[in-house]
Amino acid sequence: MRQPLIAGNWKMNGSKAETVELLNGIKAGIDQITTSEVAVCPPFPFLYLAEDILQGTPIGHGAQDCSREENGAFTGQVSAAMLKDFGCTYVIVGHSERRLFNGETDAIIGRKYALAVEHGLTPILCVGETLEEREQGKTEEVVARHLDGVLESGGIDALAKGVIAYEPVWAIGTGVTATPEQAQEVHAFLRERVAKKSAEVAQGVRILYGGSMKPANASELMAQADIDGGLIGGAALKAGDFLAICKAGDANA
Numbered sequence: 001m002r003q004p005l006i007a008g009n010w011k012m013n014g015s016k017a018e019t020v021e022l023l024n025g026i027k028a029g030i031d032q033i034t035t036s037e038v039a040v041c042p043p044f045p046f047l048y049l050a051e052d053i054l055q056g057t058p059i060g061h062g063a064q065d066c067s068r069e070e071n072g073a074f075t076g077q078v079s080a081a082m083l084k085d086f087g088c089t090y091v092i093v094g095h096s097e098r099r100l101f102n103g104e105t106d107a108i109i110g111r112k113y114a115l116a117v118e119h120g121l122t123p124i125l126c127v128g129e130t131l132e133e134r135e136q137g138k139t140e141e142v143v144a145r146h147l148d149g150v151l152e153s154g155g156i157d158a159l160a161k162g163v164i165a166y167e168p169v170w171a172i173g174t175g176v177t178a179t180p181e182q183a184q185e186v187h188a189f190l191r192e193r194v195a196k197k198s199a200e201v202a203q204g205v206r207i208l209y210g211g212s213m214k215p216a217n218a219s220e221l222m223a224q225a226d227i228d229g230g231l232i233g234g235a236a237l238k239a240g241d242f243l244a245i246c247k248a249g250d251a252n253a
């Protein structure tokens, strides 16, 4: 059985004071969560707060990106090793906002993924199609390409050490969620694609859904056979909503 993972991607939100409040709010309710694994990904400057406040709790923390370089003269970048140093267990790679606004290619993302694994972090690889691509019937082609970027650079062994997040771009921050059937179809496709390399890895790898997941729709999404949790944006910024999604994960474990 795959343990549900509920991960909050806080994106570029919150002040220092708001981050402390949110971390404490999630911490205060974590005892109610019985089965799901829970993690939060604050902005880089607040990782030290997560490390400090979440210490001794089962709540993990991670970053939203890492450099594709090991170290050196790369102004403004943050390495996988630095994240490890701040107690991170996870790092998101290949989020569509980075593909779009930072021009990240599958090759760059594959390199980030490999460095994360090398430094003992669990990468959360985001894959997903735009609305235009979906309307052109290219959803499977696009998510396969995103997945293959990692399969080609790190192989199935690297993939086994990460988590996949299916995030249809048209559902991110729009309030338009994929229907459970639409999401399940893509999750099943991704798992089958992994199974072509290794049935065992396909069975074990967690595939999260992300895109306007909230307390009202989390349960029916996570009830799907191949949806193993959520990568939550907006709803992760309110402790009550985030914890409610974690509970929905418990109910569908």
Ligand SMILES: O=C[C@H](O)COP(=O)(O)O
Binding pocket: 009, 095, 167, 171, 172, 173, 174, 175, 210, 211, 212, 213, 231, 232, 233, 234, 235
């Ligand atoms: O990484 C998280 C996703 O981009 C989902 O964001 P959202 O829940 O605000 O739609």
